[in-house]
Amino acid sequence: MTRKQRRMTIIGGSLAVLALAAALVLNALRDSIVFFSTPSMVAEKHVAPGKRFRLGGLVQPGSLQRGDNLAVSFEVADGNAKLPVAYKGILPDLFREGQGVVAEGALDANGVFKADTVLAKHDETYMPKDVADALKKQGHWKDDYGAQASGGAKPAATTAQGNPQGAVR
Amino acid sequence: MIAESGHYALVLALGLALIQSIVPLIGARLADAALMNVARSTALAQLLFVGASFLALVMLHVNSDFSVANVYENSHSMKPLLYKITGVWGNHEGSMLLWVSILALFGGLVAAFGNNLPLSLRAHVLAVQAWIASAFYLFILVTSNPFLRIANPPIEGRDLNPVLQDIGLAVHPPMLYLGYVGFSISFSFAIAALMEGRIDAAWARWVRPWTLVAWIFLTLGIAMGSYWAYYELGWGGWWFWDPVENASLMPWLAGTALLHSALVMEKRNALKVWTILLSILTFSLSLLGTFLVRSGVITSVHAFATDPTRGVFILLILCLFIGGSLSLFAGRATSLKQGGLFAPISREGALVLNNLLLTVACAVVLFGTLYPLAMEMLADFKMSVGAPFYNLTFAPLFALLLLAVPFGPMLAWKRGDLLGVMQRLLAAGVAGLVAIAIAWGWASGGATLAPLAIGLGVFVIAGAITDIVERTGLVRVPFATALHRARGLPRSAWGTAFAHAGLGVALIGIVCETTWNSEHIATMKQNDVAHIAGYDVKLDGLFQRQGPNYREMIAEFKISRDGEAISVMTPSKRSFTTRGSSTTEAALLTRGASQLYISLGDANADGAIAVRIYHKPLVLLIWWGPVLMAFGGMLSLSDRRLRVGAPKPARAKQRLQPAE
Numbered sequence: 164m165t166r167k168q169r170r171m172t173i174i175g176g177s178l179a180v181l182a183l184a185a186a187l188v189l190n191a192l193r194d195s196i197v198f199f200s201t202p203s204m205v206a207e208k209h210v211a212p213g214k215r216f217r218l219g220g221l222v223q224p225g226s227l228q229r230g231d232n233l234a235v236s237f238e239v240a241d242g243n244a245k246l247p248v249a250y251k252g253i254l255p256d257l258f259r260e261g262q263g264v265v266a267e268g269a270l271d272a273n274g275v276f277k278a279d280t281v282l283a284k285h286d287e288t289y290m291p292k293d294v295a296d297a298l299k300k301q302g303h304w305k306d307d308y309g310a311q312a313s314g315g316a317k318p319a320a321t322t323a324q325g326n327p328q329g330a331v332r
Numbered sequence: 333m334i335a336e337s338g339h340y341a342l343v344l345a346l347g348l349a350l351i352q353s354i355v356p357l358i359g360a361r362l363a364d365a366a367l368m369n370v371a372r373s374t375a376l377a378q379l380l381f382v383g384a385s386f387l388a389l390v391m392l393h394v395n396s397d398f399s400v401a402n403v404y405e406n407s408h409s410m411k412p413l414l415y416k417i418t419g420v421w422g423n424h425e426g427s428m429l430l431w432v433s434i435l436a437l438f439g440g441l442v443a444a445f446g447n448n449l450p451l452s453l454r455a456h457v458l459a460v461q462a463w464i465a466s467a468f469y470l471f472i473l474v475t476s477n478p479f480l481r482i483a484n485p486p487i488e489g490r491d492l493n494p495v496l497q498d499i500g501l502a503v504h505p506p507m508l509y510l511g512y513v514g515f516s517i518s519f520s521f522a523i524a525a526l527m528e529g530r531i532d533a534a535w536a537r538w539v540r541p542w543t544l545v546a547w548i549f550l551t552l553g554i555a556m557g558s559y560w561a562y563y564e565l566g567w568g569g570w571w572f573w574d575p576v577e578n579a580s581l582m583p584w585l586a587g588t589a590l591l592h593s594a595l596v597m598e599k600r601n602a603l604k605v606w607t608i609l610l611s612i613l614t615f616s617l618s619l620l621g622t623f624l625v626r627s628g629v630i631t632s633v634h635a636f637a638t639d640p641t642r643g644v645f646i647l648l649i650l651c652l653f654i655g656g657s658l659s660l661f662a663g664r665a666t667s668l669k670q671g672g673l674f675a676p677i678s679r680e681g682a683l684v685l686n687n688l689l690l691t692v693a694c695a696v697v698l699f700g701t702l703y704p705l706a707m708e709m710l711a712d713f714k715m716s717v718g719a720p721f722y723n724l725t726f727a728p729l730f731a732l733l734l735l736a737v738p739f740g741p742m743l744a745w746k747r748g749d750l751l752g753v754m755q756r757l758l759a760a761g762v763a764g765l766v767a768i769a770i771a772w773g774w775a776s777g778g779a780t781l782a783p784l785a786i787g788l789g790v791f792v793i794a795g796a797i798t799d800i801v802e803r804t805g806l807v808r809v810p811f812a813t814a815l816h817r818a819r820g821l822p823r824s825a826w827g828t829a830f831a832h833a834g835l836g837v838a839l840i841g842i843v844c845e846t847t848w849n850s851e852h853i854a855t856m857k858q859n860d861v862a863h864i865a866g867y868d869v870k871l872d873g874l875f876q877r878q879g880p881n882y883r884e885m886i887a888e889f890k891i892s893r894d895g896e897a898i899s900v901m902t903p904s905k906r907s908f909t910t911r912g913s914s915t916t917e918a919a920l921l922t923r924g925a926s927q928l929y930i931s932l933g934d935a936n937a938d939g940a941i942a943v944r945i946y947h948k949p950l951v952l953l954i955w956w957g958p959v960l961m962a963f964g965g966m967l968s969l970s971d972r973r974l975r976v977g978a979p980k981p982a983r984a985k986q987r988l989q990p991a992e
Contacts, residue, residue, distance in 0.1 A: 172676040177688055184692045187725040188699060195720035233853060233942055252853055253933030253942045256914045
């Protein structure tokens with residue numbers, strides 16, 4: 164093999180791996196990305212049932228109801244719209260009525276958001292970034308949420324998972 | 333007084349770093365040994381002053397001096413001593429101070445133990461280190477001074493975030509930073525080589541141990557962080573593909589690639605330009621990680637608005653160093669002479685493939701981390717890129733890499749014999765296939781990918797063992813001869829085997845945990861029994877206890893199997909009054925490499941409590957793997973050729989000869 168051929172082999176191999184990676188990324192981008200919505204965005208856009216997304220907003224005070232076998236339901240509101248959420252499992256330590264929350268799941272046929280993950284990533288002063296941004300945009304922003312405690316090397320995240328697949332993911 | 337001294341020491345360190353940035357370079361230009369040696373003394377003095385500054389902050393935290401804002405915000409007088417100390421780096425300012433302390437430590441080590449380096453190379457390396465140090469001292473002093481006083485000192489502090497009040501904080505961040513910052517040395521060596529326009533195999537031999545040290549710490553740091561998240565966050569996840577985690581994974585991937593390409597350069601004097609580029613990229617990714625975590629871009633893009641100086645400052649450092657080093661690279665790289673030819677099928681070729689796959693995997697992670705940020709800034713919509721994305725992209729690339737791993741060490745340098753290697757790896761391949769069959773039969777065809785992945789893991793482990801067997805001739809020659817040969821094997825060969833086997837071990841753990849993890853979530857009352865994976869878990873009772881700075885509710889569970897009592901598990905829920913927040917302390921029961929995991933939810937008014945019980949088969953392998961890798965790294969680090977070091981003057985060589 165000449166020097167040139169060797170170089171071409173290596174360059175060809177590199178391009179092949181790069182092409183493979185690009186194909187994998189493009190393929191993954193099609194269906195593994197989860198978008199973020201607020202209740203009013205859901206109301207405007209008519210999200211199809213079964214399409215996974217992240218729902219963010221404030222837990223409507225007085226809406227939390229606990230059923231049998233760890234079933235809970237509550238409403239997520241953003242000032243303009245509300246969306247009922249059903250979840251089965253243990254809520255994170257920092258879940259409170261009136262506080263920010265992010266839930267991941269999909270709408271069912273009745274327009275109830277079936278969450279399989281509920282995320283509350285905040286302490287008493289901090290609320291989820293996505294929620295804060297969405298509220299800011301709509302003008303429902305309270306200044307005191309802005310003072311964000313600086314965490315350490317790991318973010319203080321608590322998560323609750325409802326189904327086995329969720330726990331694996 | 334302590335606070336002011338600490339602050340003053342930091343300012344002095346900045347002054348020293350500025351001198352160190354310029355004077356040695358002038359010395360190198362004028363070929364003046366005295367000026368070049370300034371680097372050595374300033375690096376050591378810098379270490380002294382930064383160390384003093386760090387110690388001052390530790391003392392303030394230990395003494396609970398709430399007149400200092402940093403202590404007030406992150407400490408509490410009732411906090412146990414360990415957490416008072418670890419709380420020093422459990423916040424932005426303190427962790428940046430730890431960052432520069434470790435940077436100064438590495439600079440000091442080069443100064444102290446770099447006696448065999450050519451004088452001008454050492455001067456250049458230390459000068460580049462000082463540029464980095466100056467930038468970060470400035471950052472701390474201008475935007476995140478940990479020694480700020482409060483005008484009216486409060487009586488009590490606000491306490492440390494409860495999630496961080498754990499032994500994990502004592503180990504994880506220092507380890508991680510030793511890894512991150514350790515890569516600054518290979519970066520400085522690369523820049524020094526570019527500035528001098530000279531690079532050879534000896535250069536690689538100097539750089540490799542430093543890279544290896546950083547890599548070992550980063551490996552352990554990431555593993556430790558993952559285990560910490562696993563037991564602390566209360567739902568048994570150990571990797572979330574969170575941007576903060578990706579920020580540590582990317583330098584690890586690039587650093588692993590660097591480790592391997594430096595090997596080619598050291599042994600065969602090839603891949604010089606690529607090795608230099610990787611050194612630059614690895615540390616750039618460390619800087620990017622620091623930027624992502626420390627600037628607030630991740631927790632909030634709008635942290636720029638609340639404290640714009642910090643994010644912009646780090647971004648500026650980032651652009652300056654990455655842009656500067658890459659331009660230097662672009663300008664000078666062509667002048668480096670290429671060496672060592674090799675055929676595509678050879679040890680070098682295998683290492684090139686390793687580098688290719690590692691860097692592409694790293695690029696995929698980088699894309700997944702930055703894409704949502706870019707989309708949010710440019711297109712103004714939000715989304716998240718999570719585990720499904722990485723399962724579809726990162727996992728196949730890594731599977732390909734693992735498939736190639738056993739071949740690398742068995743191929744000859746320069747020109748390899750792929751068919752011969754395949755024959756020698758036949759036993760390992762068969763072991764992998766048997767493992768697939770067993771896993772398939774045992775899982776009765778449930779998941780298709782899991783048995784294949786387990787087979788791959790077994791193949792990698794068996795391949796590592798085969799390599800050692802082949803080198804010692806264990807099967808072909810008498811046992812005593814093989815033992816003698818095993819003793820004579822370079823430690824780096826053992827290191828390679830252990831590190832590669834560690835990859836397989838971790839893979840098996842990951843696959844078993846994710847595929848056969850079982851979960852039981854329920855509300856339980858006293859004397860209720862839950863059944864999971866053959867274990868009976870009985871709730872014996874709930875009681876309250878007062879801790880130093882929290883109250884906790886403990887649930888006591890009796891664990892038995894087939895009527896035989898095994899152990900008692902006591903998960904708890906702690907509520908911290910000062911911060912008004914609570915944490916879940918999971919209880920773990922280790923059986924072999926598997927674990928039973930219990931964490932608590934909310935208690936109802938009628939005395940029932942929500943409970944989450946997991947059985948995680950072979951979960952510990954996930955962390956034993958990286959520990960094996962780090963052990964392999966340490967073995968390799970103790971290899972004779974690295975201990976003896978790069979070419980020395982003839983006299984020194986003679987002195988070392990009898991050691992053989």
